[in-house]
Amino acid sequence: MHLPVLAAVDIGGTKVTASISNADGILAKVYQETVKTGDNTALPIQVDGMISAVCRLAGVKKAEVNALGVSTCSPFERRDGKLVLVSPNLCGGLTKDRHILPNRWMDIPLDAELRKHYPETVIGNDCITAVVAERLFGAGIGEDNLLYVTWSTGIGAGAYVDGHLLCGKNANALHLGHTFITTENHRQPACGCGDRGHLEAFAAGPAIARDFAEATGDRIAPVEVFRLYRQGNKTARGIIQRAARIFARGLVNATALLDTRLIVLGGSVIKDWDVLEPLVQEEFASAFPPLTKGVTITLSRLSQYLGDIAALSLVMPESWIPVWKAEKPWEKTPKAVKLET
């Protein structure tokens, strides 16, 4: 066995993945639906159970795990120096009166609970970890002014400015989806966080589905709205064009703030990038040229491995980096095994 052995966990609103790696690559990977019932330690208990399962698959003893990297949807608060998850995708108590989650959690003590089992735990916002991974191994290699943006169920971002990773007081930089793009509350769509008029509430995947349902009465998945777009459906075209325009304005806002050079996109919505690219590029290029010209917008090069590498990059030894950069061992990852809940 090539030491050290590292565990990496990616927590999303829908599923959690866990993998075990050594210097040679990712040895095994599992995934499971995110638990949202029980008390507010249910998620850290799930993560610990998944690490036990993936260790068995990898033929590694759990006691051999030297460090744990956790990439997660957020935001965080910091209490007694430890990160506490306060994510509206997981904590039903935070979503005001919308009752969209089967719990009333106000927070998840992720850091404190995981450290009981894994003293060497490092937790990061999934967009901050993604920008680190893209700069180390993906589309952002060598770029000091880099923005990663996920366009998915939510919209989030992570950034380097002059080679410095932006984190912030509670490691929440940049929650781009929760920036206001309107001045009014009245009649503006509600965001998952409970506020009104946020970028995410206009342009994320669920917003596309919501707008289509409001216009037609048909509740279909965002991917179906894209299918209709390709068939020339006028309603679908109008909704997607508007979402793309607003998303592009979000990119302009971030670029105006950070003076970035390269924007790398990930997330489920960009699976339809062939449709979105001309719309986003046109809107982006129409903004104030001194701030936006020379900016490249491109896609993640780590695709399905981004979450694993992002979490792993939090704890990866420096000595692995040149080898992984050259050999891309993640491309040989065994097929992920689904764990039943």
Ligand SMILES: [Zn+2]
């Ligand atoms: Zn919001």
